[in-house]
Amino acid sequence: MIKLRDVTKVFPAVAGKGAQPTGAQVVALDGINLSVGEGRIHGIVGRSGAGKSTLIRCLTGLEKPTSGEVWIGDTQISALDGAKLRAARRSIGFVFQHANLLDSRTAAENIAHPLDIIGVKGEEKRRRVAELVELVGLSGRENNYPAQLSGGQIQRVGIARALAASPDVLLCDEPTSALDPSTTRQILSLIRSLRDKLGITVLLITHEMSVVREICDEVTLLAEGKILQSGDLLQVATDTRGPLYAELIPLPPPPTGLNAVMVNCDYGDSPTISTSEDLVRLAAEYEAHATIVAGTIETLGGRQVGRVQLALRNYNNEPISREGFNRFLRQLEESGVVAKEAAFL
Ligand SMILES: Nc1ncnc2c1ncn2[C@@H]1O[C@H](COP(=O)(O)OP(=O)(O)OP(=O)(O)O)[C@@H](O)[C@H]1O
Ligand SMILES: [Mg+2]
Incomplete structure (x- = not known):
């Protein structure tokens, strides 16, 4: 479960290089209340600068909200620091536009990386990696280096790596923006099947309405840090007067x-x-x-x-x-x- 309660994030406005700070502020998130139930796939959409990445960074604990609370399951991420925050982050999987794999390691070694960090070794590690390779459909490719993998396969490695420590929540920031349409569909169908098999909760940022139509159960539209519309996909897609309607059904x-x-x-x-x-x-x-x-x-x-x-x-x-x-x-x-x-x- 993911929950944001009255989350506001204010940044000092960034002045030009060498300029004096102006004291002006940017309200990146403005009183966000959002709750994503277990096992749901929730899309976040909105124009550039709407606050999407800031919202995900608050969920990961990389940013602290200026006010409000961020919860993942029973843990209030926004109240943690240091070692406690690092430990809590292990129950969150992250998938980005680019997987940024380690080039000198094979697919399997990249997937094993988070396990190395938390000290999973030997037979247990081998078994877990084999399970993950199978889960994301990479069997036969586990010994390839990133340079020997396609874009879709690289993203599969990224997803397996995100799942290594068995997180309850998967946060995805534009996971398919760098992929062609047919690979995009394969990766989306993988994310959906992972949700079906593992019951994982997925929050997915995207600028593509086709992604929302294809896998999201629910969707939220952000604009200038505020929620303009939020609800079940079918509900917002049939709200002919709502702001998402024309975008979902152009x-x-x-x-x-x-x-x-x-x-x-x-x-x-x-x-x-x-x-x-x-x-x-x-x-x-x-x-x-x-x-x-x-x-x-x-x-x-x-x-x-x-x-x-x-x-x-x-x-x-x-x-x-x-x-x-x-x-x-x-x-x-x-x-x-x-x-x-x-x-x-
Ligand atoms: N570290 C920061 N310091 C100052 N302002 C910031 C910072 N991070 C984000 N902002 C501002 O907050 C607002 C929201 O930014 P954010 O990156 O969340 O938008 P976004 O919806 O992810 O946009 P995009 O689709 O372009 O990725 C923008 O006005 C941005 O300039
Ligand atoms: Mg962004």
């Missing part, structure tokens, strides 16, 4: 020059419209022939969430009348679909 630009009435429909929240076909069927009740001309349809947690743009024509292939259109719009709204007129000819 609408591609529609075609232009169509001789039709255009309407944008967000049907994430609707209790009755659950597929784009339902919209087409509803339009037919208003004597409108609806064609989906642009759309983003995502299946999240087994449910279809969509934004589509419909071109509406009557059965003579002409744009539908204003009156018919207005009636259809009212019906959409009653059905819980957020509809916006895009073009009326």
Whole structure:
């Protein structure tokens, strides 16, 4: 379990080189309350400078919050220093964008590194490393040096190393940003399978919404050190008025020059419209022939969430009348679909 209680982190503003300190401050985190349950995968997103890395650094104990509490399990990380903090950090695994392996050591030796530090030796160490190699899918590559591994394999070594001391929590800062899309999917599926097998709690920073869609159970949007939105993935992806909606379900630009009435429909929240076909069927009740001309349809947690743009024509292939259109719009709204007129000819 991860918990932040009223966490604020203030830095002195960094003046230009050689300049006098100005006394100005940067509020990197501003009253953050967040709780991530055991075995959940929680994504943190937000623009550059939003406070994502500062949040993770507070969780690792590398930074101390200016005020508030940071808990990992039963340990208040923000209250520890020195040897106690070092000991507590062993129950946290870290995965970064670059694994920074030791080049002169093999994959297995890199994975064993944290075990060396905590004094695990001999047969026990050998067994644990073999287990980890298998767990992250590196069997047959354990004796390769980093220079003989692909980017995805290097990240697997990094993940195995993070898991060596059997942490309860895995903190990942942009773990796939340096990888190509297919390797990214493999690493994300590895992280999910580790959660499933080990019940580990994962906090993952990313700037890619595709990563959030693919593995996160829940997501938090940070902006200027504050939480703008936080919740279960399906809940935020269906909150058509929330700030994450347009990012999770982006609408591609529609075609232009169509001789039709255009309407944008967000049907994430609707209790009755659950597929784009339902919209087409509803339009037919208003004597409108609806064609989906642009759309983003995502299946999240087994449910279809969509934004589509419909071109509406009557059965003579002409744009539908204003009156018919207005009636259809009212019906959409009653059905819980957020509809916006895009073009009326
Ligand atoms: N050590 C520091 N001293 C002064 N200001 C800092 C320090 N660390 C971070 N900041 C400031 O705090 C704010 C949040 O920074 P942070 O690195 O957490 O952002 P981020 O969301 O991780 O951004 P990015 O996506 O670019 O990595 C920024 O305004 C940054 O300049
Ligand atoms: Mg950062």
